[in-house]
């Protein structure tokens with residue numbers, strides 16, 4: 001049997017439960033189906049969504065089976081939070097790209113004195129051990145510029161479109177956002193996609 | 203997040219391809235199968251099945267209810283089937299424990315209309331209190347069982363399960379796991395031409411009344427049906443062999459996917475026996491597979507269910523085959539599988555050398571581990587449970603009570619700074635365990651239950667407490683939803699599974715009706731009053747040696763945000779005035795809202811996380827926390 005793994009595009013989205021990670025993954029998955037790909041999205045719901053760490057894996061290709069993939073296999077990491085990006089940096093392949101929101105959420109455990117949150121530079125240096133292709137992006141500011149802090153996910157997805165080899169088109173993402181997200185913030189989300197993309201290109 | 207309206211699932215658009223969550227696909231399969239009655243109690247990882255069907259029921263013309271617990275749901279679905287209608291109930295793995303009394307006997311009575319029971323197991327206990335393997339329930343009861351491996355099969359198998367059930371006149375168990383139910387995949391939709399009906403008819407039949415005389419007869423029927431089912435399993439397309447090679451791999455459910463990834467990665471020539479009809483197993487086909495392959499590798503999550511059967515069958519073979527599974531340690535018996543575990547297991551079985559993950563990545567990752575901050579799940583910002591726990595803790599200071607906790611969002615009270623749990627077992631156990639504590643020892647006892655949990659399984663235990671004169675305080679944390687599983691309605695919410703207004707069952711009235719004398723209702727956001735009520739009640743419980751119930755009522759914070767957004771009520775974050783803050787750290791160390799953190803030795807509130815509940819301001823003894831003037835868009839969904 002011939003190895004077909006290389007044809008699958010693997011994305012890991014990481015962050016804190018309840019901040020839009022699942023929604024972003026769902027947009028990627030739906031957009032991929034629109035473009036005619038086979039898709040698997042591996043999610044975790046329930047207790048993990050309550051402010052804990054969360055990672056969702058999206059696999060896009062022609063012949064995808066497992067809903068998750070191994071360490072060293074991600075083409076793209078989309079990090080919604082710095083330390084959570086590091087927690088899954090080992091999923092990246094050597095050529096993999098990391099797009100990371102420059103944002104820290106201090107876990108309550110740390111506030112209470114259990115463990116510590118490392119300095120921003122330390123986290124970034126640690127992620128660099130797994131990939132040289134890293135983009136740090138202040139998605140919260142761009143989201144606010146788009147009109148609402150809740151559009152952080154769209155900013156990050158917009159940035160992803162600029163990545164070489166990323167299989168989804170901006171127009172498909174926009175169409176999917178129109179289908180899936182609340183009409184209330186549609187304009188803001190579409191703008192956030194553009195802002196993310198433009199930031200990443202500049 | 204705006205969950206896209208699932209109404210398209212009712213469309214008759216066969217061939218259309220959509221991205222569906224495994225659980226949505228099951229709901230779609232139920233619609234395609236013409237389901238008429240759905241009854242369920244939510245539980246991760248099964249909840250979205252019932253939730254999707256609840257949203258579709260009115261338009262789709264079928265009946266849907268959230269029942270008070272899984273046993274009731276099983277009975278509702280059973281009687282609909284007795285009336286000749288197609289019915290479905292769905293639950294998480296431990297839900298089937300609750301429903302098992304009805305379930306096992308239901309296999310004895312048999313059914314009329316197709317009846318499908320979905321059980322979703324949770325390997326690795328992502329959101330559960332145990333890691334049981336419900337495939338044994340099929341063997342235990344005699345019910346036929348089907349196991350999908352991905353969202354497409356989840357849909358197809360659910361639709362087919364109704365037919366199988368009608369053919370065998372038995373309820374059919376469809377067993378999935380977290381990674382099938384909570385995986386999304388491209389799913390080709392089928393036809394929804396078959397329409398539901400609510401015009402069932404019941405005809406009296408001795409089999410539906412299980413007196414000993416009829417039960418003895420029925421047990422024989424069950425055995426006969428198992429044999430008929432085995433014949434179907436032998437012929438079933440759901441059990442298929444493909445690929446070629448001397449090595450034979452037997453697998454089922456989600457493990458099949460990891461096997462496919464593994465043989466691709468290993469470039470392995472192997473035949474795969476993929477099982478989708480897993481009770482009864484196709485014994486003859488398994489035997490012939492074993493006689494033409496060697497070695498046999500069995501890849502299945504959790505218990506060695508297939509392995510036990512396959513090994514027993516191999517004894518009937520003339521030749522000896524090598525069988526590798528988990529009994530000899532090639533695959534783990536706990537947790538969930540992934541591609542790596544399956545590659546490792548297969549290559550170990552075959553003595554192949556294979557490096558799954560590069561040693562540099564492993565080394566770098568081990569070295570960065572110490573940098574990672576701990577981040578367990580927490581109660582949300584603005585969560586009413588935090589306020590309740592705070593008040594109980596302050597009120598119980600010095601009493602050193604035992605805490606019997608229960609299942610729900612409030613389980614997160616186990617985390618610092620509250621750590622208000624000594625026991626947590628199963629739904630409703632907070633109250634039952636408190637009864638035993640009261641009888642067995644002298645420390646004061648405080649039990650917790652959520653509103654939905656109270657209706658589900660606490661009521662018999664509370665009656666027990668009154669009847670047997672147990673003495674403890676039960677705190678019912680009523681946030682107006684089954685919050686942990688996705689805010690489903692329950693008997694106290696005034697909304698039905700059909701999305702229609704419903705009578706509201708009041709927890710305090712139940713408590714009074716049972717005969718509890720000390721019943722109080724508080725709003726936990728009124729912190730001072732709450733502390734006073736808890737203090738007084740605890741005192742009375744000790745003096746009068748009886749049970750007391752305090753209903754702590756305040757809407758779930760996530761519902762509040764949703765409501766405020768809809769009403770266009772501004773959500774204003776709060777902030778700490780550094781001039782007034784003395785650094786006493788009470789808000790951090792004793793309350794610990796996730797929006798509050800310490801930066802440069804100053805207490806600050808993250809305006810992106812704060813949801814404007816104002817409780818921290820009540821707790822601050824120095825009046826240092828105040829509302830910001832600017833409106834803010836809160837990120838939490």
Ligand code: SF4
Nearest residue numbers: 783784786787789822
């Ligand atoms: S409780 Fe009030 S005074 Fe004390 S540290 Fe917190 S904000 Fe400051």
Ligand code: SF4
Nearest residue numbers: 795812813815816818
């Ligand atoms: S008002 Fe205080 S307690 Fe409420 S969410 Fe904001 S920071 Fe947390």
